[in-house]
Amino acid sequence: xxxxxxxxxxxxxxxxxxxxxxxxxxxxxxxxxxxxxxxxxxxxxxxxxxxxxxxxxxxxxxxxxxxxxxxxxxxxxxxxxxxxxxxxxxxxxxxxxxxxxxxxxxxxxxxxxxxxxxxxxxxxxxxxxxxxxxxxxxxxxxxxxxxxxxxxxxxxxxxxxxxxxxxxxxxxxxxxxxxxxxxxxxxxxxxxxxxxxxxxxxxxxxxx
Ligand code: C5P
Numbered sequence: 001x002x003x004x005x006x007x008x009x010x011x012x013x014x015x016x017x018x019x020x021x022x023x024x025x026x027x028x029x030x031x032x033x034x035x036x037x038x039x040x041x042x043x044x045x046x047x048x049x050x051x052x053x054x055x056x057x058x059x060x061x062x063x064x065x066x067x068x069x070x071x072x073x074x075x076x077x078x079x080x081x082x083x084x085x086x087x088x089x090x091x092x093x094x095x096x097x098x099x100x101x102x103x104x105x106x107x108x109x110x111x112x113x114x115x116x117x118x119x120x121x122x123x124x125x126x127x128x129x130x131x132x133x134x135x136x137x138x139x140x141x142x143x144x145x146x147x148x149x150x151x152x153x154x155x156x157x158x159x160x161x162x163x164x165x166x167x168x169x170x171x172x173x174x175x176x177x178x179x180x181x182x183x184x185x186x187x188x189x190x191x192x193x194x195x196x197x198x199x200x201x202x203x204x205x206x207x208x
Contacts, residue, residue, distance in 0.1 A: 001026065002102050003202060004123035005111035006176055008164050009078065010136035012186045012194055013129040017111035019195040020202065024109070029101045031112035031119070032081065034094050036072040037062050039080030046083055055084040059093035075159055082166045085113075091172050095119065113167055116178030125205045126181035127198060133160055135187050 003020055007013040014030055021028035041058045045051055084090050091114075098119045102108050110119065116126035131139075137157035144151035167175055177183075182201045186194040 001107040001125070001202075001206065002120050002123040003107070003109040004102075004115040004120045004126045004178070004181075005109065005129060006113055006115050006117070006126070006178070006181065007111075007129035008133075008136070008167065008176070009160050010140045011129045011131050012139070012191060013111045013127075015191055016127070016129055016184075016186075016195055016198050017109050019191075020198055021109040023195075023199055024202070026107055026109050027101070027104065028109045029098065029111075030067075030069065031094075031098055031110055031115065033067040033069055033072055034062075034064060034097070035081040035085045035090075036077050037064075037067050038084050038090060039082075040072055040077045042084055043076065043080050046080060052087050052089075055087055056089045056093060059084075059090040064094070064097045075156070078163065079159065082163050085167070086170050086172065088172050113170075113175050114172070116181050117174035117176075118172075121178070125202050126178045127184055127201060128177045128181040129184050129186060129194075129198075131185060131187040133157060133164065136160055 001024065005013050005017045017028055017030065038055055038058050041062070042051065042055050045054055048054065098110060102110055102120045116123055134157060137153055137160050140156050141151050141153040184194065184197055184201065189197070
């Protein structure tokens with residue numbers, strides 16, 4: 001069973017993807033980490049003239065199986081990731097790895113921005129997880145505080161809106177919602193309820 005999950009930053013898609021993977025005993029790939037790893041490597045070179053070529057080279061060479069979610073979790077790396085994610089050759093360099101991950105025996109859960117549309121258009125179940133931008137910013141703010149980090153909620157909201165815009169306008173297209181995806185708006189739901197709803201969607205789809 002392949003479960004494809006897409007949605008904007010801080011929508012809860014990562015937590016729901018992990019929860020579904022655990023529940024169904026499937027491996028999980030957070031595809032945002034692939035883009036973040038390249039963003040991190042390119043952080044000080046984003047304004048270089050040949051930054052596209054450098055990013056493409058890194059995309060081919062990074063060890064995609066060893067990504068440290070803690071180190072890659074900063075807002076600065078997320079912004080760098082959104083920039084390099086616009087380079088079609090970078091996306092191409094990451095595509096086969098994601099598809100192979102999805103195709104492994106028994107299936108997998110993948111989350112990102114173009115999973116249901118471009119990476120796994122034939123996924124068994126597609127979920128689109130979203131939430132109001134202010135709520136997403138508040139969740140990210142509380143998450144950073146809980147890690148003992150300093151954070152400015154209005155700045156987080158500004159960055160979330162900017163990244164949504166940048167991701168939506170990604171020239172590589174086919175971003176966000178697949179036509180056959182199931183919408184889950186988590187704005188008014190806690191994470192347990194969101195996960196229960198996601199499981200119900202998957203079970204219902206698989207029973208058909
Ligand atoms: O999901 P996450 O916030 O970690 O993703 C970081 C950035 O990587 C996104 O804002 C987006 O620009 C890019 N990304 C992407 N395609 C994916 C996953 C992430 O373009 N499948």
